[in-house]
Amino acid sequence: MARVFSGMAPSGDATLGSLLGALRHWVTAQNADAYYCVVDLHALTVPQDPVELRSRTLELATVFLAVGLDPEVCTLFVQSHVHEHTELAWLMECTAAYGELSRMTQFKDKSTQREFVSAALFTYPALMAADILLYDTEEVPVGDDQRQHVELARDVAERFNSRYGVTFTLPKAVIAAVGARVMDLQDPARKMSKSEDAAGGTILLLEDLGSVSKKIKRAVTGTEYDPALPGAMNLLSILGAATGESVESLAARYSQYGPLKSDATDAVVALLEPIQRRYRELSADPATVAKILQHGAEKAQSVAAVTLARARTNIGLLPL
């Protein structure tokens, strides 16, 4: 199986988008060479409350386990526990071009309407490149919004290899056909996002199921059924991603929003219910989760250290 890496930031509570766009594909792709990471350093690109950040980091690691990632099969860890990530990130910043980083659409989206824009919000794709390249990653399962960042990681790796000799494996993004961009239920022009203040349009993974059902019933669609409208397309994609049916055949089945919303609700509840049950069991024992993360960090570091040493040598840093 392929060498796999992917990460998720503890910048808010994981959403249905996090599950359909990323987490469930991580579960399918897990193997002995798969590395999944709570990227806490990425969350720091915007100011965080320290107490909340710590607890959300542990919660997100517990979500990883609750969705079915198995620490006996793959490696689960926290980014800041493996210092090689920040060290390689500097070499990546020195290899990435200013113009390349300026073209990242996520920076443009996230830097507007923000009072304080950190330098890290601009350079964070270089850290993400380091995250990926440290594990000789071949495949990066991500949602559609991260495609551009994975392509940047590949471009930077290619440049480094051609300047300093072959050092990194070239990664590629693996993006699901359905569910790769779950949209906000109240504003279907916008991605469902965990750090946005969009309570009515975002379904959280650990949200009360009654509230999930209300949100789907209130999702913005239109009056006449039209599967091409963004709100309808979003519900059809969610239902398709949750049930495995194609969006085209689902689109032809309905003529009104009522039955579509009702079936989407049932499918989402069926998906979330076992995850929430498992989460409740796991969160009763945070010491076990912490132990899994410690073991994961040791395993990840043993691989990351080798790649970093190769990069240091090839770029010309003097050994100690």
Ligand code: AQP
């Ligand atoms: N709405 C979504 N649809 C499909 N995939 C999604 N992902 C996130 N939202 C959706 C995928 O989840 C993975 C983890 O993403 P992240 O937490 O590192 O950051 P993000 O992509 O920026 O996600 P958010 O929720 O929008 O977080 P904030 O608000 O902090 O930026 C990625 O693979 C992502 O594609």
